[in-house]
Amino acid sequence: MKKLLEIKNLKTIAEDDPNKQILKGLNLTIQPGEVHVIMGPNGSGKSTLANTIFHSPRYIVTDGDIFFAGEKINDLSTDKIAKKGIFMSFQTPEEIPGVSLAQFLKTTKHSITGEKPNLYQFTKDVEEKMKELGMSYDTVNREFNVGFSGGEKKKNEILQLLLLNPKLAILDETDSGLDVDAIQIVSKGIDLYKNEENAVLIITHSTKILKNLKVDQVHILVDGKIVKTGDSSLAKEIEENGYQKYSK
Amino acid sequence: MAKTDVTKYMDSNTRNIYNLKANNQNLQKEYGLTEELIRKLSSEKEEPEWALAIRLKALKLFFELEDPDWGPDISYLDIRNIATYVKPVKGEVRKWEDVPEDIREVFDKLGIPEAEKQALAGSGAQFDSEIVYHNLTEDLKKQGVIYTSFDEGLKNYPELVKKYFTKAVPLTDHKYIALHYALFSGGSFVYIPKDAELDRPLQSYFRLNEPGAGQFEHTLIIVDEGAKLEFIEGCSAPGYNELNLHAGCVELFVEKNASLRFSTIENWSKNMLNLNTKKCYVSEGGKIEWIMGSFGSKVSMLYPLSVLNGEGARCEFTNISFAGSGQNLDTGLKIIHNAPRTSSLVNAKSISKDGGICTFRSNVWVKKQAKHSKLSLSCESLMLDSESRSDTVPVNTLETDDVIFAHEAKIGKISDQAIFYLMSRGMTEEEAKGLIVRGFAEPIAKAFPVEYAVEMNRLIDLELEGTIG
Known part of the structure; x- marks a missing residue:
């Protein structure tokens, strides 16, 4: 089967602290149809990985390559990477004052697909997906994420995931700071998105979000390297015993 | 105006359209600033003697007064190099068909006649020094509404004009208002009679076409007791290498319980010195709304003053400035609370990029008698890169404690x-x-x-x- 994402020996430093190496030779392969989970203690490089895949200006790749559907993407700009079919749900989604949610959704759909969405169909889609995520449709008239609660912001990320329907979804700590109900809605959203052709990479430090999901691989990331890969039972083990065993 | 039409017209409205130059050969063009020129200008306009007297007094003041000792440097301006009076040979007309073709083409492309047809109660168009077109709907004329060029106003309603002219903005205000009063030409005169309400706005459009020219239009608006008016002014000019100068003046009088909404969208080219002066007097229960968008010019210095003179008078001020490379937009406002229970609401934003400079000066003075007044000021700046600059300079003078005063200023770089x-x-x-x-x-x-x-x-x-x- 063709590899969807392949990361080879990835090494990165922080833009504002070039002496600090964060990822120290990371390897990861994701096939279509798979759900991967990356767990690790704070500061292990989890979010750096997500941001580096998206070519964030905050990180610099010093070695290694990232391939998406067979094409090297390290040197592409963030918008081009998004257009290839990768989506990231942000740990802290941005607020955009003066721009309504409706306007934002139309703009991003247009940017990703390269064509103006059919307004009638798109509005129907938005309405339907919002209902499934327990969001009030009136929210589309509110300014993008301005005054949204933490839970509303994360649901908004999942809403965009469903509307943009990428080939690979990276969820960076989407479950952090959410209550049980919100976590359930987020995992319902992932479930709605998931099919045989696409893939999900979940970055988390908790196992709550994994309860209702069929997980293919769990990776333990410690000090910039994947130190152990296993199936969903590995997540259970971490929940009980923590990362002690894998830390130096 | 139907939304689709607007969008259609706007989609074609690129910088090329703002850059249209009429190849205007039928014009009279005068340079510099001399008593001889002033006398000639006044006599060609067939002005009353008192108007010439104002011009001559102003001329003297211009040479006596100094440049402002603050704000952007404008010392490179040499009035001898400015075409101070540029007159199209054909005069002012009431029909667009009668406007000379090359000039009409510019206004057509700017969408002015179309806007008049669709959304305006009256419209005026100035080209360089003179108004070339002015029109008002018949039913408004019957109601006693006056909307003419300032020159026509001076000719046809001398008593009314004399009562208000220079009363809001005196000749002595600053050097460039003296220059304005020496050379004033064109602009609009508006009188809205008691209790009249216009359901559609009036619009005057000012176009500066000639390279190296100055524009000195005078706008005088009187909204009488209980009347309502929305007035829009638009300004643009094609880009040249020579320095152009705009020293216009706007005098507004809002009488008891009247209201005026005065919107300006200014898109001067980036070789323009925009030294404009605007003032409004508001009587008891009256309201002035300023809405301003400043995009163009090399240097702008503009700080509209609202004098809230009667009990319960109100001022709302909304402004946006956008300074790009080589632009220094020094704008702001002044408000004088001169009576009890007056209120003002200010919402100003500025954007700067590529080394552009935006400075916003607010000067608010609440006098002792202005008890129970309310003021709310908000200024926000956004810088798109680290070379650009944004400053806010607030000066607040409160002579009474009996006011509610809120002031918020935010300056930030794009995230x-x-x-x-x-x-x-x-x-x-x-x-x-x-x-x-x-x-x-x-x-x-x-x-x-x-x-x-x-x-x-x-x-x-x-x-x-x-x-x-």
Whole structure:
């Protein structure tokens, strides 16, 4: 089967602290149809990985390559990477004052697909997906994420995931700071998105979000390297015993 | 105006249209500033003697007064190099068909006659020094509404004009208002009689076409007791290498319980010195609303003053400035609370990029008698890169404690993380900045008349073009 994402020996430093190496030779392969989970203690490089895949200006790749559907993407700009079919749900989604949610959704759909969405169909889609995520449709008239609660912001990320329907979804700590109900809605959203052709990479430090999901691989990331890969039972083990065993 | 029509017209409204130059050969062009020129100008306009006296007094003052010792440097301005009076040979007309073809073409492309047909109660158009077109609907004329060029007003309603002219803005205010009063030409005269309400706005459009020319239009508006008016002024000019000068003056009088909404969208070219003066007197229960968008010019110095003279008088001030490379926009406002229970609400935003400078000066003076007054000022600046500059300079003088006063100022650089977020949603860096800037400007755009809100967004897009190197 063709590899969807392949990361080879990835090494990165922080833009504002070039002496600090964060990822120290990371390897990861994701096939279509798979759900991967990356767990690790704070500061292990989890979010750096997500941001580096998206070519964030905050990180610099010093070695290694990232391939998406067979094409090297390290040197592409963030918008081009998004257009290839990768989506990231942000740990802290941005607020955009003066721009309504409706306007934002139309703009991003247009940017990703390269064509103006059919307004009638798109509005129907938005309405339907919002209902499934327990969001009030009136929210589309509110300014993008301005005054949204933490839970509303994360649901908004999942809403965009469903509307943009990428080939690979990276969820960076989407479950952090959410209550049980919100976590359930987020995992319902992932479930709605998931099919045989696409893939999900979940970055988390908790196992709550994994309860209702069929997980293919769990990776333990410690000090910039994947130190152990296993199936969903590995997540259970971490929940009980923590990362002690894998830390130096 | 139907929304689709507006969008259609705006889509074609690129910088090329603002840059249209009429090849106007039938004109009389005078340079410099001499008593001889002033006398000639006045006699050609067939002005009353008192008007000439004002001009001559102002001329003397101009040479006596010094440049302002603050704000942007304008010492390179030499009045001898400015074409101070540029007159198309054909005079003012009432029908667009009668406007000389090359001039008409410019206004056509700017969408002025079309806007008049669709959305305006009256419209005026000035080309260089003179008004070339002025019209008002018949039913408004019957109601006693006066809307003419300032020159016609002076000729046909001398008593009314004399009562108000120079009463809001005196000749002695500053050097460039003295220059204005020496050379005033064109502009609009508006009188709205008691309790009259206009359901559609009046619009005057000022176009400066000649390279090296100055424009000195005078706008005088009187909204009598209980009357309501919305007035829009638009300004633009094609770009030249020579320095152009705009020293206009706006005098507004809002009488008891009257209201005036005065919107300006200014898109001068980047070789323009814009030294404009605006003042409004508001009587008891009256209201002035200023809505301003400043996009063009090399240097702007503009600080409209509202004098809240009667109990319960109100002022609302909404402003956006956008300074790009080589631009220094020094704008702001002054408000004098001169009576009890007066209120003012200020919402100002500025955007700077590519080394542009935006300075916002607010000067608020609450006098002792202005008890129970309310003031709310908000100033926000957004810088799109680290070479650009934004400053706010507030001066507040409160002579009574019996006021509610709120002041908020925010200055910030566009967030890299927000740009990264939007790029992760498929937008290019330029599109991401555009979305953030449009969102920032949105509360201001909402205040503009609909066709101008569209033009404003269009101007923002034009300004942002090529932001990314």
